[in-house]
């Protein structure tokens with residue numbers, strides 16, 4: 001099946017017991033058991049079933065299964081937010097005294113959480129993941145994972161996933177990719193060698209910005225070395241599910257990072273139109289980028305423009321489009337604010353992936369906690385505006401931008 005058909009028809013549809021076309025919301029914190037023996041089995045991973053929604057729930061499992069199919073993995077764990085997913089995905093395999101190598105072009109919240117990890121003696125080295133020599137310099141015997149975004153937010157650099165995965169594996173390291181900005185509509189990192197994929201499903205997956213959540217999807221392919229990842233010892237008996245089993249039996253349940261069943265339901269509704277929304281939002285982004293590129297005093301950054309530094313790699317890595325986000329530099333912070341304030345359709349919102357076009361000045365908001373060096377490496381400048389395209393009619397958006405820029 002192709003993308004949209006698979007979204008709608010892979011896996012079980014709705015509720016087989018009643019014929020409901022949508023999976024019901026099991027708004028229940030806990031599940032009763034037929035007998036004490038069954039309860040014991042559940043707690044020893046010897047039976048399938050549900051006991052407590054912090055651990056799992058039928059609505060959440062249905063959503064996780066859809067994400068697993070979408071990202072071509074073997075198992076997923078849905079979390080309370082994208083940040084909870086990133087935190088859990090990494091701390092499942094990185095201990096105190098160990099190190100993370102991460103792309104310097106990351107979502108501001110991810111840079112912040114890596115700094116929070118320092119309090120637990122976990123150090124992160126921010127590198128240019130296109131520069132293998134730069135990465136070699138910081139990799140040592142304590143390194144446990146490489147982390148990057150498929151399309152960096154907001155630098156919009158497109159990562160050569162296959163090359164980065166090969167590099168990671170040559171060093172015995174797993175590659176964890178944040179696929180939030182691209183989504184599986186544009187690329188499935190697991191198909192290109194990534195070991196674990198995280199998504200902030202608050203964005204394009206949900207699609208309507210009605211709930212916060214995140215998902216970790218495991219490829220099941222990484223061979224965990226028991227000496228390097230001692231925490232994995234107990235879980236190798238789960239075979240290719242070792243990473244997910246460790247997380248679900250450990251940090252994920254114990255930090256209480258669970259998603260709400262209602263959110264899982266919203267996400268499943270949103271996912272049905274992921275392909276349609278992405279198709280429209282990506283074509284809007286390309287058209288707006290081409291329009292804005294005509295202005296001599298506006299510098300446009302969009303991987304879909306032929307003069308983008310990442311155009312050729314985007315053609316190699318991405319299918320179906322170049323993403324629905326673009327950034328522009330307009331010369332000064334003052335002009336950036338004037339343009340943002342003059343627009344009437346895009347709303348000033350610290351979010352991406354909505355049906356509506358959203359706009360933000362990242363330097364004064366999302367990257368408020370970043371150092372000057374971090375901002376520069378993340379491609380965040382004081383005259384930079386980030387635009388997350390929605391599914392409006394492009395003629396209206398172009399007209400609005402024309403008026404705002406010429407004002």
Ligand SMILES: *Cc1c(COP(=O)(O)O)cnc(C)c1O
Nearest residue numbers: 081082083107153180200202213
């Ligand atoms: C929004 C975002 C996150 C964080 O997700 P939340 O759901 O807001 O916690 C992580 N990575 C990227 C690329 C994002 O855009």
